Every structure is written in structure tokens, then in C-alpha cells.
Amino acid sequence: MAELAIYPGSFDPLTNGHVDIIERGLRVFDRIVVAVALNVRKKGALFSVEERLDQIKRQFPEDEVEVDTFHGLLVDYARSRGCNVVLRGLRAVSDFEYELQMANMNRNLAPDIETVFVMAGENHFYISSTLVKEVARFGEDISEFVPAHVLDPLNEKLEAIDDEG
Ligand code: PNS
Numbered sequence: 044m045a046e047l048a049i050y051p052g053s054f055d056p057l058t059n060g061h062v063d064i065i066e067r068g069l070r071v072f073d074r075i076v077v078a079v080a081l082n083v084r085k086k087g088a089l090f091s092v093e094e095r096l097d098q099i100k101r102q103f104p105e106d107e108v109e110v111d112t113f114h115g116l117l118v119d120y121a122r123s124r125g126c127n128v129v130l131r132g133l134r135a136v137s138d139f140e141y142e143l144q145m146a147n148m149n150r151n152l153a154p155d156i157e158t159v160f161v162m163a164g165e166n167h168f169y170i171s172s173t174l175v176k177e178v179a180r181f182g183e184d185i186s187e188f189v190p191a192h193v194l195d196p197l198n199e200k201l202e203a204i205d206d207e208g
Contacts (some may be wrong), residue, residue: 046073048128048159051117053172054079055088056193057098060163060170064132067161069107075130076109078120089176089200101192118153129158134168176201 048068054061054077068075077099079092090098096110113120121129129149131142146158163170170188179185180201186194 045126045128047076047124047126048072048074048130049076049078049117049121049124049126050130051078051080051113051120053083053085053088054095054099055085055172056090056095056175056189056197057102058167058170058172058175058189058193059187060132060134060167062102062190063164063167064130064161065103065108067164068130071159071161072128072130074107074109076111076124076126077103078117079110079112080117081112081114090196094196098190098193102190116152118149118156121156122153127156129156131158131160132163133160134163134170180205 048071050065050068052061065075065077079095079099081092088095092112096112099108099110102108111124117129121127129146131146133139133142142158142160149156149158175185175188176197178188179197185197189197
């Protein structure tokens, strides 16, 4: 059984949905590397990479969760870390097709690397970074969706954008 898993993503910002998946993952793996992807197709990140890494670091003990970044293909990064497990969370059915595509592509590129899925807890089924940002932008309370230390910086960033625009 693998001791280490890589949990890749954009984490812009870290949500309680991510926290839930990492906590569930830690029941299976001794350590998880949370890896922030640097060249994803998504444009216009709200938080800098450093801010995102810091959000993750503040949430978890260092001996269980390591934070890192990666450029390029996830499977190349996993190999460079000597890790053959990728952890991903599944929420509603809508995630399935996207996750299936990615897992199959990664399996094609690296048959030795396995993607392991963890089902999101029922309270986190509808949380995504994108939705949380959208709802917060319209002034709604999102405190139940993000860790406490993410809440104020998130609201401040969104206010600054609204003031600019
Ligand atoms: O937070 P997200 O958008 O769900 O994360 C997607 C991510 C970063 C896991 C995915 O885009 C990724 O692995 N990007 C790295 C490039 C790569 O390896 N692409 C091929 C796999 S489909």
C-alpha cells in the first residue's frame, strides 16, 4: 500500500471541500502532497501561488501534508516525487466525466500511476472554488464553505476587484 499520495489542483482558493478530501485521504495515506498546478488552462487566478500554498500550509500539520507546485504534466511530477498514487475528490455526477477523462489520460501516459478517488462528504457536494468566489462576489456569506483563514482575504480580494471595476 502506498504511503504517499499526490493531491493536485488549482486551489484558488482552498475550500472546505478540498479540506474534506485531504482529511479523508489521510485516513488511507500517511502523507499527502498537495500540489498546486502552475499551468492549468484556467485563466485569471484570484490568489497568487504563494497565497494558495500558505492557505494549505496553515490548515494541516506539516508532517501529514506537504505543499508543492508543479509545471507540466502531473504524471511527470508524480514520477519525480517517486509517487504512484494521485488522489482526487468526486462530488456530484457532473465531476465524473472530467475526472474519468483525466484519469484515463494519465493512465495512458503512465500505467504505473493509479488515480484514487474519494467521495466528498455530503455537506461538500456542491462546493467548488469557482462557485464560492461567485457567491462571495455578490455579498453572500460563504463562511461555511472556506476555512476561517481564507474568508477575510477572499472577501478583501473580491472587494478590491469590485472597486477597480
Ligand atoms: O483544480 P482542478 O482544476 O480540478 O485541477 C486540475 C488539474 C490541475 C489536476 C489538472 O488540470 C492537471 O493535472 N493539470 C496538469 C497537466 C496535466 O497533467 N494534464 C494531463 C492530465 S488530463
